[in-house]
Amino acid sequence: MNATAHDAADRPVIPRLELEGVTKRFPGVVANEDVDLRVMPGEIHALLGENGAGKSTLVKCMYGVHQPDEGRIHWEGDPVTIATPAQARHLGIGMVFQHFSLFETLTIAENIALGLEDVNDDPRNLDDRIVEVSELYGLPLDPRRTVLKLSVGERQRVEIVRCLLQHPGLLIMDEPTSVLTPTEIERLFTTLRQLRDEGISILYISHKLAEIQQLCESATVLRHGRVSAHCDPREETPHSLAEMMIGSEIPRAERPASTPTPAPVLRLDGLSRPTDDPFGVSLVDMNLDVHGGEVMGIAGVSGNGQAELMRLLSGEDTSGDPTRIRLGDEAVGGLDPAERRRRGIAFVPEERLGRGSVPDMDLVENTLLTGAYQGLVGRGFIRFARARQLAERIRERFDVRTPSVDAQARSLSGGNLQKFIVGREIEQHPRVLIAGQPTWGVDVGAAAAIHQALVDLRAQGCALLVFSEDLDELFEISDRVAVIFNGHLSPAKPVAETSYEEVGRWMGGLFPGADGGSTREGAHDVA
Amino acid sequence: MEIAGFNIVTWLAATLVMGTPLVLAGLGEFLAEKTGVLNLGTEGMMLVGAVSGFIAFVETDSQIAGFAVSMLAGAAMASLFALLTQTFRANQVASGLALTIFGVGLSAFMGRPYEGEGIQGLAKLHIPLLSDIPVLGPILFQQDPMVYLSIAIGAAVIYFTYHTRAGLVMRAVGESPESAHAMGYRVIGIRYLAVLSGGALAGLGGAYMSLVEPHLWVEGLVAGRGWIAVALVVFASWRPGRVMAGAYLFGGITRLGFELQGLGVPIPSQALSSLPYIATIVVLVILSRDRTKLRLNRPASLTKPFFATG
Known part of the structure; x- marks a missing residue:
């Protein structure tokens, strides 16, 4: 050998x-x-x-x-x-x-x-x-x-x-x-x-x-x-x-039964917005109905118009025809963010630090920023005791782990800060909640808590619109899903009647009404 | 080439002369800004360069010594700024303003004994054959050597920025110092180099005024050209060719104002002297309307201090 x-x-x-x-x-x-x-x-x-x-x-x-x-x-x-x-x-x-x-x-x-x-x-x-x-x-x-x-x-x-x-x-x-x-x-x-x-x-x-x-x-x-x-x-x-x-099984949100309201609460009615940023996305003829008591998921790879649509929905961008965004029967497309909040639209923006909260302010002050209409301000003065109460309530109810509500927003971990922001918006008792990537970069435990909070809100009759890149998340919490691709919005489909594969194809631009001549990446991939 | 007593050839020839200090200082500022450093000390660096060059020439009787000393003086001023903003990460705007104020005072102090001293300006070259071409000859080929040197420096800056690896690194640092650092480039060192080179060019630009045109020293000789140089870089949307074009445009219209005043044109002199500022800004703003191009050329990290992190 x-x-x-x-x-x-x-x-x-x-x-x-x-x-x-x-x-x-x-x-x-x-x-x-x-x-x-x-x-x-x-x-x-x-x-x-x-x-x-x-x-x-x-x-x-x-x-x-x-x-x-x-x-x-x-x-x-x-x-x-x-x-x-x-x-x-x-x-x-x-x-x-x-x-x-x-x-x-x-x-x-x-x-x-x-x-x-x-x-x-x-x-x-x-x-x-x-x-x-x-x-x-x-x-x-x-x-x-x-x-x-x-x-x-x-x-x-x-x-x-x-x-x-x-x-x-x-x-x-x-x-x-x-x-x-x-x-x-x-x-x-x-x-x-x-x-x-x-x-x-x-x-x-x-x-x-x-x-x-x-x-x-x-x-x-x-x-x-x-x-x-x-x-x-x-x-x-x-x-x-x-x-x-x-160390344990990944918790899944429990979905209590919910009956959607017959009439839509939030409507996009042919919403278009040509972009003026050379690297932005133009929104083209978007139509969507969101009913009370349902979660509408919007899937899509980021950069396909989510940011632009969020700005229109939140009121940061009020250009264009105000009748294209409706809350109930009222045209709200021309209202500023504060007016929209007064009418019961709450927001959880994608950027936690900077949009969702002011990093250097403590949690009480951050509560005030969107909660000012909950009786936290009277005769032009801030009622700090009430604001603190509300912040404490959010902390307890949504399990925000921080030594005190006097902690600066930036000192919280991503998951805890996100629980706080979601909690703060839910405490406004909104008619509509719009959330962008609510669990992005959040640990599994906090993500599960956020999912549960959103699903609970749905059971109370709120209309939820959730943007996400994570299909697992959307399929877990949504009643219906639509896809945003290159500024076009697909028709919404009930989750039970669609599949990851179909939504995945749509995310690549293959849905009825998507811009077929698009030069974006996904279209090439599939074609 | 005269219209009603106004000589177009003389005017265009003088345009190159008037534009040269702006070309030099503007290119210097361009280098610094392209790595993400806004140096508002250009006016101060030009003044110190001008007076240092003047003193060196008076003492040594050598033009070359004068220009060399002005570059060293400009770079020395810039190193002070770089120390503050890069090593100690002080605010760039405040440090730049302080540098200008310091330069105004320092140059006045240094130049006091030399004020009013008469010196010989730099002689014009007469390039054989070419300088005899009608019209073009007197405009382009009968200038002093520094005019040609500044154009050569401009060409070198353009080549360096867009066609060499070092220029690529410079642009990368201005775009994203964090990424450049992650790839192993020494951000602070590169910014130091750019700021120092910019200071040397600003000093040279100042010396062009004290040694060539109008070749004298008086307190405040530079008279705001440092600020124009900074503005040119921004309005030229960080493109060196446009910085040069803007410099000549400004120089030309300044000179036009003088000529018109000399001819007794009934326009208030204040209006004439504000004309170059208005014209330069309007032209450059119109040229840089394209937001895509602006985004591609503007150094994204401008004025932001860089902190290396693990």
């Missing part, structure tokens, strides 16, 4: 990246404690955990943004210290960030050139290389285009191509699907599998269980900064994975 061959067969495969006992502390918190993780060559490895479980910190330790306080990192079997992102790239670690790090006003080629080490590259040559790599992996890109004009999916491709041009051994993807349509996700997975087959390791960070089961061969699950399990997700159930992730 040939001894060398025998050795080769028996020799264990060296992990591409191995973490041993990595601990990272920040003042007051231990973000990661004693984390072991091993990514093998040519494997798609999931890093699973809730928001705040320490995934991002761990990844930043691998990419040289943070230095671990304890523990060792091995690359291809050799112990390494990764001091900077540049050094990580030099080793062969590429990273696609959740919030893209692209320069909007530069072209794709310029953006990629900035991230490459080989400085003296002729730009024309770089264009060719970008086209070559992007075609090879099914990520079509025109290097001459300015990033500002790209869809989110295209921006992600730019980041991936940028990594691939550096011939990485390990590609880290941080929540890559959170901004993509279902079709785009499918396409990304095809690319990732192709990369894996070529021997590139992929560390895939997510909290979406279904995706991980579909894509990954192994997983490391984090909970409160510690590893709660190593497993093969294909052999687990969503239930068991959820248990590893949050």
